[in-house]
Amino acid sequence: MTDLVLRETRGEAVHLVLNRPDKLNSLNVPLFQALDAHVKAIAADPTGVAAVVIRGAGRCFSAGHDLGDIAAGERLPEPNYQSKVIERLAALPLPVISAVHGHCYTGALELALAADIILAAEGAKFADTHARWALTPVWGLSQRLPRRVGTAKAREMMFTCRTYSGREAEAMGLANACLPDATFLEGVDAWTAEIAANSSFSHAANKRLLDQTDGLPLPAGLAHEVYRGEGVGPDMRERIAAFAARKS
Known part of the structure; x- marks a missing residue:
C-alpha cells in the first residue's frame, strides 16, 4: 500500500485519508489502487473496526477525477476499475462515512456517495460537473445521487453543474449533517463513537x-x-x- 491513501485509527473507526494534497486529492489510478488495497484489507479482517471514514488530507476531500489523467488516457488494471473499487467500498459490512471538507466535485462526489452517511463541513463545496466537460457518470452517480436527494434535485445538480455549500447539502439530504469547520474532525469522531456504541x-x-x-x-x-x-x-x-x- 502506498501513501496515496493513509490508514489512521481514531477510536474504533478506521479513517482512509486521500493523500494527494498538492493535487487537491484528485483521483487517479494509483490512488484508487491504494484505496482498493485498504478496502480489501478491511473486508478480509474487520475485527475491532466499528466504522470506516473516507476523508481528504489538506484543503479538501477531493477536487474529483484527475482531468490530466483523463486527457493522457488512463491505463486501468481492468475495465471499469474505479467503479469496482467504489462498489467494494460501498459493500463493506460496516457503516461507511464520507467526511467532506472543501471541494467534493464530480468523481469525488461519486466516491462520497458510496458511503452510508455523508458528513459535511460548513465550508464544503459539492458539485457534479460532468456536463461541463461533456462527460457522463460511470462510477455510480446517476443511481446514488437521486436515491439521496430525489430525482428533481439530482437533475438540477447534473444539468446546472452548480456548487452547493455544506449547509445546502444538509438541507437537500445529500449530507446527513453539516458540522462547523473548526471542529469538523471532532464532530466526525462524535458520530463514529455513537455508531461504535451499538452492535x-x-x-x-x-x-x-x-x-x-x-x-x-x-x-x-x-x-x-x-x-x-x-x-x-x-x-x-x-x-x-x-x-x-x-x-x-
Missing part, C-alpha cells in the same frame, strides 16, 4: 437488509425483513444484561 452485528445485518430490499415493492420488502432478516445477534444477551444492571 456491529446489527450494523452489518441492517446494511444488508437495506441493500437487499432497495427498490422492492413494500409487500416484498416486508416479506424479506420478516422471513430473511438475520434476527438475534451474539451480543444481544450481554447488551440486555448490561442495560438491566444499570437500571438496578
Whole structure:
C-alpha cells in the first residue's frame, strides 16, 4: 500500500485519508489502487473496526477525477476499475462515512456517495460537473445521487453543474449533517463513537437488509425483513444484561 491513501485509527473507526494534497486529492489510478488495497484489507479482517471514514488530507476531500489523467488516457488494471473499487467500498459490512471538507466535485462526489452517511463541513463545496466537460457518470452517480436527494434535485445538480455549500447539502439530504469547520474532525469522531456504541452485528445485518430490499415493492420488502432478516445477534444477551444492571 502506498501513501496515496493513509490508514489512521481514531477510536474504533478506521479513517482512509486521500493523500494527494498538492493535487487537491484528485483521483487517479494509483490512488484508487491504494484505496482498493485498504478496502480489501478491511473486508478480509474487520475485527475491532466499528466504522470506516473516507476523508481528504489538506484543503479538501477531493477536487474529483484527475482531468490530466483523463486527457493522457488512463491505463486501468481492468475495465471499469474505479467503479469496482467504489462498489467494494460501498459493500463493506460496516457503516461507511464520507467526511467532506472543501471541494467534493464530480468523481469525488461519486466516491462520497458510496458511503452510508455523508458528513459535511460548513465550508464544503459539492458539485457534479460532468456536463461541463461533456462527460457522463460511470462510477455510480446517476443511481446514488437521486436515491439521496430525489430525482428533481439530482437533475438540477447534473444539468446546472452548480456548487452547493455544506449547509445546502444538509438541507437537500445529500449530507446527513453539516458540522462547523473548526471542529469538523471532532464532530466526525462524535458520530463514529455513537455508531461504535451499538452492535456491529446489527450494523452489518441492517446494511444488508437495506441493500437487499432497495427498490422492492413494500409487500416484498416486508416479506424479506420478516422471513430473511438475520434476527438475534451474539451480543444481544450481554447488551440486555448490561442495560438491566444499570437500571438496578
